[in-house]
Amino acid sequence: MSTSPPPSKPTLFQTLPLQVADQMASSIMDGTFAPGSRLREVELAQFFEVSRATIREALRHLEQRDLVRIQPQKGAYVTLLSAKELDDLFEVRASLLATGSRLAAGRCTNEDAQKLQAKLTQLRESVADLDAYVRASSGMVEMLIQLSDNDVLAKFVRDFAEQIGRYVRLGLALEANRKRSLSNWKRLVEAVVQHRAEEAAILHRDLALANRSAALAEFQRQYKSEIAPAPI
Incomplete structure (x- = not known):
């Protein structure tokens, strides 16, 4: 009787975007990233020492939390509420x-x-x-x-x-x-x-x-x- 293989162990890479998103959220809340400011993928990738793909995923998480707004052809910005x-x-x-x-x-x-x-x-x-x-x-x-x-x-x-x-x-x-x-x-x-x-x-x-x-x-x-x- 065959058994199903155990689920693969999660890797750090799978959770990395969330970790980056949480760190960025803290920086948004304390004002390090000011409301309305541009969030540049290249700079963030260099700062966090991760890939741009990781940064893009982190930004999507932040957009879901209403902390970031991503504008087509313009990039991501810290949400500036009216x-x-x-x-x-x-x-x-x-x-x-x-x-x-x-x-x-x-x-x-x-x-x-x-x-x-x-x-x-x-x-x-x-x-x-x-x-x-x-x-x-x-x-x-x-x-x-x-x-x-x-x-x-x-x-x-x-x-x-x-x-x-x-x-x-x-x-x-x-x-x-x-x-x-x-x-x-x-x-x-x-x-x-x-x-x-x-x-x-x-x-x-x-x-x-x-x-x-x-x-x-x-x-x-x-x-x-x-x-x-x-x-x-």
């Missing part, structure tokens, strides 16, 4: 985060409260450093979403983080904005640890929309968009 698209994404994100904090407040234990306070301390200590503050703020969001214990919500929040993470960073570019953000985070953490679920939802929505207003203002300055920030 102000309307950006405004809409922030609006939906604010609702998701509000839901996450409402659920987290209902589940927060004493141990969770201590961890949130430690995260808040890290956030306060990084307020003078944009990169550190963005990382700390993202960590706060991740912890609250974990506390929500909702896998579907967590997936949506992660997807939104990829699409607009670099624009969230725009809203935190000024230290004055980071200080206001920190003040909002303090009130939010207090509401979560004291199980004030509806208040936590309102506070996180307000925090997210305040970042939207700041991001759109900076977006207008950098990209000369004509749409005004939506009121909050």
Whole structure:
């Protein structure tokens, strides 16, 4: 009786485009590859020390994630959202985060409260450093979403983080904005640890929309968009 041969072992080459795509996605999110900038295959292939075919496949993965737009005869560009698209994404994100904090407040234990306070301390200590503050703020969001214990919500929040993470960073570019953000985070953490679920939802929505207003203002300055920030 013959048996089927075992499946072939995956090779590094088969997963390489995804690895490159993930690294490029991180560079897009932190602003290394600016919105609207051209992504040249030859330069990327040299930088990552891979073939142009690998780069093309990585770019297709990024296009599926809405991080890159590939234009026939013109090449690939980092997605530059319109102000309307950006405004809409922030609006939906604010609702998701509000839901996450409402659920987290209902589940927060004493141990969770201590961890949130430690995260808040890290956030306060990084307020003078944009990169550190963005990382700390993202960590706060991740912890609250974990506390929500909702896998579907967590997936949506992660997807939104990829699409607009670099624009969230725009809203935190000024230290004055980071200080206001920190003040909002303090009130939010207090509401979560004291199980004030509806208040936590309102506070996180307000925090997210305040970042939207700041991001759109900076977006207008950098990209000369004509749409005004939506009121909050």
